[in-house]
Amino acid sequence: MLTSAVLGVVIGLLLALTGAGGGILAVPLLVFGVHLGVAQAGPIALMAVGMAAAIGALLGLRAGTVRYKAALLIAGAGMLLSPVGLWLAGRIDNRWLSLVFAAVLLYVAWKTWRGARGPASTGAPAVAPVCARSPATSRFIWTRPCAVALGLSGTVAGFLSGLLGVGGGFVMVPVLKRYTDLTMQSVVATSLAVIALVSVTGVAASAASGAVDWNIALPFSGGAIAGMLAGRTVSARLAGPQLQMGFAAIAAIVALTMIARAAL
Numbered sequence: 001m002l003t004s005a006v007l008g009v010v011i012g013l014l015l016a017l018t019g020a021g022g023g024i025l026a027v028p029l030l031v032f033g034v035h036l037g038v039a040q041a042g043p044i045a046l047m048a049v050g051m052a053a054a055i056g057a058l059l060g061l062r063a064g065t066v067r068y069k070a071a072l073l074i075a076g077a078g079m080l081l082s083p084v085g086l087w088l089a090g091r092i093d094n095r096w097l098s099l100v101f102a103a104v105l106l107y108v109a110w111k112t113w114r115g116a117r118g119p120a121s122t123g124a125p126a127v128a129p130v131c132a133r134s135p136a137t138s139r140f141i142w143t144r145p146c147a148v149a150l151g152l153s154g155t156v157a158g159f160l161s162g163l164l165g166v167g168g169g170f171v172m173v174p175v176l177k178r179y180t181d182l183t184m185q186s187v188v189a190t191s192l193a194v195i196a197l198v199s200v201t202g203v204a205a206s207a208a209s210g211a212v213d214w215n216i217a218l219p220f221s222g223g224a225i226a227g228m229l230a231g232r233t234v235s236a237r238l239a240g241p242q243l244q245m246g247f248a249a250i251a252a253i254v255a256l257t258m259i260a261r262a263a264l
Contacts, residue, residue: 005219007033011045012052012227017234018247023049023167023195024108026224027101028254034216037094038101042165043086043206044217048224049167050199053192055228060189067182067190070131070140070150075197077151078158078168082201085162090211098262101164105255108170109248116244131180140180149179157194162202167195 007029014022026045030036036044060066089097131146133139140146153175157168172191176182182190206212 001034001216001219003033004216005223008048008220008223008225009227009230010223011048011220012224012229013231014227014247015049015052015056015224016228016231017243018112022169022247023052024105024170025251025254027165028105028258030216030220031098031258036213036216038097038164039089039092039094040211040213042089042163043203043212044220045165046161046167046199046206047203047212047217048221050196050203051221052224052228053167053169053199054196055225056232057189057193057196059232060186060192063189065183065186065189066193067140067186068193070176070180071190071193071197073147074150074154074157074172074194077154078161078194078198079201081155081158082162082198083205085159085164086202086205087162089163089165095262097164098258102255102258102262104160104164104166104170105251105258109251109255111170111174112244112251113248116241116248129179129181133181146179149175153179154194154198158198158201161195161198162205165202168198169195 010029011023011026014025016022023045026049027038027041030041030045031038057066057071061068092100130143130149131140134141153171157171160166160171161168169191172194173187176187176190177184180187203212
């Protein structure tokens, strides 16, 4: 479907321009654009976001910015919970699932808006991250607190991936920024790798149960990949606080629209 392909391009562009959390708008676009329920849109959104994220992750691997061991740990934890979220999504009324999604989207909008305006200064001394890199090798010094922090974040991202069809970038990016000393470029690339890996489990489970509408999923995913590739060519020039604030405003409007629709 042409509509699905165009919507996919929009999601790919958002992923390229706003980072790993931009794919959260995939489900609302499918809900409003092709009139699917949240549970039906979730696997399709997850497939498209996962494929687009895989492109970004591969480019990150080539550039040496993906922390693949951390990505494998986080994704491994996420893969355990993704089928649980998927199972639960099929048993929740679409109205309530829409309200849950809208609440998550409002949270993402608020965090994005705050982040775009710059970190607030608390006057407190900086706290060393639990996942620090060795000065000699630039590799993580693996400790129990580090493994626990990353593993738990993976379970949350995986559960939400299955439940709502979101990639989990809005979980992974803040976690990696808080608990590691990675550069932002490496944070985004590693987050994309996690999204790509976790998406495999959710999409495979959905496909096995016959829950994926391939007539919508394939053009939507193809459009997302095209949008990701096109967006990367201009992301350096367009990305910035104003773009992030614009994304946050759009996300908030979409969330409020979903709430109003569910209430009516």
